[in-house]
Amino acid sequence: MTAQLLQLDQVSVRLGGRQILRDVSLRIRPGEFTGLIGPNGAGKTTLLRVILGLQPVTSGSVLIDGAPRSHRDSSIGYVPQKLAIEPDMPLRVRDVVSLGLDGHKFGIRLPSRARRERVNDMLTAVGAGRYADARVGELSGGEQQRVMIAHALISRPRLLLLDEPLANLDISSEQGVVSVLARLARAEQVAVLLSAHDMNPLMPVMDRIVYVAEGRVAVGDTDEVVQPEVLSRLYGRHVDVIRVHGRILVVAAPEGSDLADDPFPDDAAQDVGIAG
Amino acid sequence: MSDLFRYVFEPGFFSSGPVHVALAVGAVIAITSAVVGVFTVTRGQSFAGHALGDIATTGGSGAFLLGVNQFWGFLAFGAGAAAIMEMIGVQRRRGRDVATGVVLGAALGLAALFLYLATQSSSTTGASFTILFGSIFVLTSSTVPALIASALLALLTVLLLARVLLLTSLSPDIAAARGVPVRAVGVAYLMALGVSVALSAVVIGAVLSTALLVGPAATALRLARGPVRAAITAAVIGIAAVWLGVVLAYDSYYWPPAGRGWPVSFFVVTLIVAGYLASSLRRGGRRPDEHAAHDDTDAERACSPA
Numbered sequence: 318m319t320a321q322l323l324q325l326d327q328v329s330v331r332l333g334g335r336q337i338l339r340d341v342s343l344r345i346r347p348g349e350f351t352g353l354i355g356p357n358g359a360g361k362t363t364l365l366r367v368i369l370g371l372q373p374v375t376s377g378s379v380l381i382d383g384a385p386r387s388h389r390d391s392s393i394g395y396v397p398q399k400l401a402i403e404p405d406m407p408l409r410v411r412d413v414v415s416l417g418l419d420g421h422k423f424g425i426r427l428p429s430r431a432r433r434e435r436v437n438d439m440l441t442a443v444g445a446g447r448y449a450d451a452r453v454g455e456l457s458g459g460e461q462q463r464v465m466i467a468h469a470l471i472s473r474p475r476l477l478l479l480d481e482p483l484a485n486l487d488i489s490s491e492q493g494v495v496s497v498l499a500r501l502a503r504a505e506q507v508a509v510l511l512s513a514h515d516m517n518p519l520m521p522v523m524d525r526i527v528y529v530a531e532g533r534v535a536v537g538d539t540d541e542v543v544q545p546e547v548l549s550r551l552y553g554r555h556v557d558v559i560r561v562h563g564r565i566l567v568v569a570a571p572e573g574s575d576l577a578d579d580p581f582p583d584d585a586a587q588d589v590g591i592a593g
Numbered sequence: 594m595s596d597l598f599r600y601v602f603e604p605g606f607f608s609s610g611p612v613h614v615a616l617a618v619g620a621v622i623a624i625t626s627a628v629v630g631v632f633t634v635t636r637g638q639s640f641a642g643h644a645l646g647d648i649a650t651t652g653g654s655g656a657f658l659l660g661v662n663q664f665w666g667f668l669a670f671g672a673g674a675a676a677i678m679e680m681i682g683v684q685r686r687r688g689r690d691v692a693t694g695v696v697l698g699a700a701l702g703l704a705a706l707f708l709y710l711a712t713q714s715s716s717t718t719g720a721s722f723t724i725l726f727g728s729i730f731v732l733t734s735s736t737v738p739a740l741i742a743s744a745l746l747a748l749l750t751v752l753l754l755a756r757v758l759l760l761t762s763l764s765p766d767i768a769a770a771r772g773v774p775v776r777a778v779g780v781a782y783l784m785a786l787g788v789s790v791a792l793s794a795v796v797i798g799a800v801l802s803t804a805l806l807v808g809p810a811a812t813a814l815r816l817a818r819g820p821v822r823a824a825i826t827a828a829v830i831g832i833a834a835v836w837l838g839v840v841l842a843y844d845s846y847y848w849p850p851a852g853r854g855w856p857v858s859f860f861v862v863t864l865i866v867a868g869y870l871a872s873s874l875r876r877g878g879r880r881p882d883e884h885a886a887h888d889d890t891d892a893e894r895a896c897s898p899a
Contacts, residue, residue, distance in 0.1 A: 403637075
């Protein structure tokens with residue numbers, strides 16, 4: 318059996334009297350590309366924050382390489398959801414990537430040739446070399462995502478977490494970001510855990526899926542998880558999986574049509590809508 | 594040529610002791626304010642800087658009432674308020690701006706009371722003016738070492754925190770995930786900001802202190818791209834504004850109406866605003882729409898196997 322890079326066991330999080338995650342268990346092996354899929358508000362961001370150590374758990378355990386996560390851990394790279402970067406922010410693209418190496422350190426550093434080359438290589442690898450000297454706040458959404466991926470990868474993490482990196486991107490930037498990620502993940506043996514409310518752009522590259530709904534998860538291969546029975550159990554109401562034009566749509570029945578044998582009867586009914 | 598020189602630098606400029614002190618201390622404070630200011634603007638804390646200036650006014654006038662040099666009042670209230678603000682989290686404009694406005698109003702009201710009492714008892718009419726609008730020509734020699742030491746302290750603090758501050762302004766979550774004590778860094782930074790406000794209050798007055806802090810930095814951020822270049826540009830602009838302001842204020846002793854000189858703070862602030870306006874005419878940096886169209890080709894190149 319392969320060693321686990323990341324292991325969550327029975328993780329639950331309660332925030333302000335609301336149960337955000339319940340009994341979440343999952344494993345990620347080195348180099349695996351995992352999609353963290355679910356509707357908005359399902360608990361995806363909270364789950365990523367738990368793995369990063371930014372959100373304390375109410376119960377359960379998080380192990381990285383079989384040990385509890387220590388702070389100052391550079392083995393996890395992180396691309397947060399929608400950064401609001403002002404155009405006046407005095408950071409060029411190369412400054413942002415350079416901060417990925419040592420932005421957490423105190424004191425000033427002198428410029429070095431080796432460092433500059435490493436930053437340039439990283440920018441080329443994500444296809445952002447052309448705008449290395451532009452201000453990051455002046456870039457488009459897709460360009461900013463590439464820069465943040467370079468920022469997260471330059472410290473050579475073994476696990477890369479991305480929170481909705483495809484939100485608000487047009488289709489070609491979306492495909493660009495996904496294929497850059499897939500290629501780098503394979504080349505550098507980085508495991509990727511990427512959250513998205515739409516699984517379709519990830520279908521060609523995803524090794525496994527973690528489907529989140531109502532704070533619960535279903536984990537496995539896409540074909541095992543994206544099934545009406547599995548997702549209906551997760552949502553606590555009837556869900557259809559529709560395959561049309563090579564795309565997968567997850568459609569929940571309207572409110573009030575709960576399963577006869579609803580396994581979670583105390584759940585607040587919530588509009589699920591189209592989740593994938 | 595020498596006529597022009599004499600016209601710009603009125604007789605006695607280079608032999609005046611107060612002018613030497615004003616130029617030297619002004620430069621040190623301008624550098625500190627400019628460098629600290631780059632982070633103030635980047636972190637979106639210009640409003641906090643202004644609030645600290647108002648509170649420093651209370652400290653300065655209180656110190657004057659007690660017969661202490663006003664710098665100590667500026668410093669105690671500026672740095673003290675900074676620490677409290679970061680702890681209760683009022684430094685950003687959004688959210689608690691009403692509460693902040695009320696507190697700042699109270700601070701200035703208290704300053705008015707202190708200044709009134711002080712001028713009643715000592716009949717020193719210039720006191721209100723030096724506290725509100727600066728006193729760079731009347732620095733007492735005993736405060737000069739304290740001014741320079743405080744400036745170096747604030748500058749070193751910000752240089753020590755520089756990378757962490759940049760990472761935090763990019764994303765506090767990334768910084769926290771990488772083990773940066775975001776809150777403690779915020780308190781240390783805001784205290785350095787409080788010290789800078791106190792220093793700037795000495796040069797151009799407590800009420801105007803944010804101009805020296807934020808003005809050169811905001812101008813530099815429009816002209817220079819990287820953080821190092823922005824800090825250096827801001828420092829140059831700050832020194833230029835203060836030195837030119839000192840020269841013009843000295844010259845103005847020969848100007849109408851009374852031949853008693855115009856205030857330094859007027860010149861410094863006017864020069865800073867002029868620089869800022871000039872920089873908006875010529876904005877550096879690419880516009881976002883200029884290259885957004887190239888995203889496709891870039892994506893294709895990145896995806897093709899190496």
